[in-house]
Amino acid sequence: MRLEKCWFCSSTVYPGHGIQFVRNDAKIFRFCRSKCHKNFKMKRNPRKVKWTKAYRRVHGKDMTQDATFEFERKRNRPERYDRHVAEETLKAIKKIDKVRVDREARHHEKRMKGKKAQVQKEAAKELEQSIHMVKAPAVLQKEPSLTLPKVYQKQTEDRMVE
């Protein structure tokens, strides 16, 4: 029993899920769900479809090369069973996972580094330019701060009584 990778979105296909398509040249395409399958049938390139891992890797959104990926390699030769090796492997898998997640997070941080400053700058600019939509220019002249004006309250009650 093996967990496979979906050809389109690169998510894991668990046993009992998905569809496998074998082409005439004996290449096997595995899909995790009908969404990927249908996209494949439409001949879409996963590198151009935003939500796939392939796109994210190609466009630098996710980590591509790392030492943690080297640990997971499909071996074709069966190894003789050794309890100690099995134990170590199981423990190691968890640690490797943690490391990998940390590294991915770091990659993400690096990517988003300048975002905050940029957002603030944009906000300030927008505020300055469009303040006229919420504050009349006359009021702005009197009060040059970029805040909401005080809502004008009419004192008409006495007039009405008259």
Next chain:
Amino acid sequence: MVQYNFKKITVVPTGKDFIDIILSRTQRQTPTVVHKGYAISRIRQFYMRKVKYTQQNFHDKLSTIIEEFPRLDDIHPFYGDLLHVLYNKDHYKLALGQINTARNLIGKIAKDYVKLLKYGDSLYRCKSLKVAALGRMCTVIKRVGPSLAYLEQIRQHMARLPSIDPNTRTILICGYPNVGKSSFINKITRADVDVQPYAFTTKSLFVGHTDYKYLRYQVIDTPGILDRPFEDRNIIEMCSITALAHLRASVLFFLDISGSCGYSVAQQAALFHSIKSLFMNKPLIIVCNKTDLQALEGISEDDMKLVMEMKAEAMKTLIGQGGEPTNDEGVLLTMSTLTEEGVIAVKNAACERLLDQRVELKMKSKKLNDCLNRFHVAMPKPRDQKERPPCIPEAVLEAKAKKAEQAAEKQKKLERDLENENGGAGVYSASLRKHYILANDEWKEDIMPEILDGHNVYDFVDPDILQRLEELEREEGMHQEHEADDFEMDGAELTPEEQEALAEIRKKKRLIVQQHRIKKSTAESRPTVPRKFDKDKQFTSERMGRQLSTLGLDPTLAINRARSKSRGRKRERSIDKGNQNGTDDMDVDGDQPNKKLRLRSRSLSRSRSRSKSRPPYEVLPGEGLKDSAQKKKAIKLAEKSHNKRNKDARKGEADRVIPTLRPKHLFSGKRSTGKTDRR
């Protein structure tokens, strides 16, 4: 061993039939349509094809005939002679030769006419050439007709010849006619030869098969031979003579002691002596038949003497073979086919003699030396009486003994037995891990997980995984240190009030965009109504006031201005009525004779109209209403009493107009099927 089977020769048709067959085939298998309008090369090709096709067919058929009939020189001399005896070698060869010549002639004709056809210049000429060619070929065959008929007869006869294998073990039966040869063969084989009281019942060779010592023997029954000079013999006798001459067989010479065949012993003895040359190198047995009528002991002296002479001759053949001279019982035998007494003995004797001779011959031949060593195990001559048994080492002996006792006491427990003990095939499942070779036997029943946290465990298995993991963690530690140094500078942040303002701005922008989108999408289906007729009351002065105040401005001025500009018709009229007699203080110009001028002045005077607009519920003195509530009610009633015309470009009640109540196309016309009750 080639089977001499002449049954497979194809039928030879007669001359006429032959021609018919070939010509009809030509007509069927070649194209039939040609017109004189075709290209000349096409016409020529057409006729050439026909000529060639006919020639080819003749050639094929004649070739098969020539090849299938056996060549008398190539087959076993027995058959060669037999066929010669039956059909005359010369005639046979001549017939076949004629067929051959016919074939060649046809080939030549075809070649010549094809050459001529190449230069045929019209359809008629080509056609004539073709007709001539085919005609000549057919004439050739017609001339050869008698040969064909002869060959057909031969073929039919040959097919009925008995299939005698000249190389296998054969027993030949010969003698005078009517002595009991056919009865004998009927007795020992399954053959069913005619047995009749008249002579020459058997007119040709007959074959039967019998078994002796697990071997099969051919028994050949011949027609009777008469004592005549060689040249005078007829075909039937010649058959038997041929058989005698060519087949390597043991010969049973039949003697009728009783003389009931019509010939005396003396005559039979004379025959024997005349053909004894044919018995050279063949095991000969003299069989005295019909002993039930006359026993061998009871014959006359002269006859006995003759019989003894014959026996002597037979003995000579025996000695000549190198057999034991003492055994003379196998030479002269008596039997009676009627009582079946001694029949088997005769057969056995014949078979035995033949077998001996054949074996001896084989022994003498060179071929046997090759397989002789397979029959013979050479044993060295013992030089003394000492026993020398084979030497087996002690260890081997012990091992053998142990194995023997082990096998005796306990048999190896099979998996099958184990399965049967534990409940049978459906219940017990064999433990496949029993024979695993692992470093530690305790691990045999270990179950290793295949999947962990979305990974395949087998992909990670590596003997030096720990080492690599350590390196990885070291790297990770280093990275984390570096990361601590990095710090992001926080830029200038907006204050909460500014943020509020920004949120408000964004909200407004969103609303504008949303509304624009709605307007855009419904533009085609929405009626374009001018703003003064807005149904949803979007453009009220109150709303404007509210919006302005949220912007921070004082809206009263704007509202007043807006109110003063908007004048309903009613108010206009009421104002006008009030001005009928005198001028109002608001009216500047008094009487205006012209309606147009009046209207114009009204619009001009609008700007100088009421400086303050009055709310509608305000009770004016002189109206006759108690208070504003009453006024409101009055206004409401007034509005309800009349149908306010809707000016938002929608279809109202008044617009439901039916231009024609009973249009002709709906109320006329017949239906193709059915009644016209409903319209």
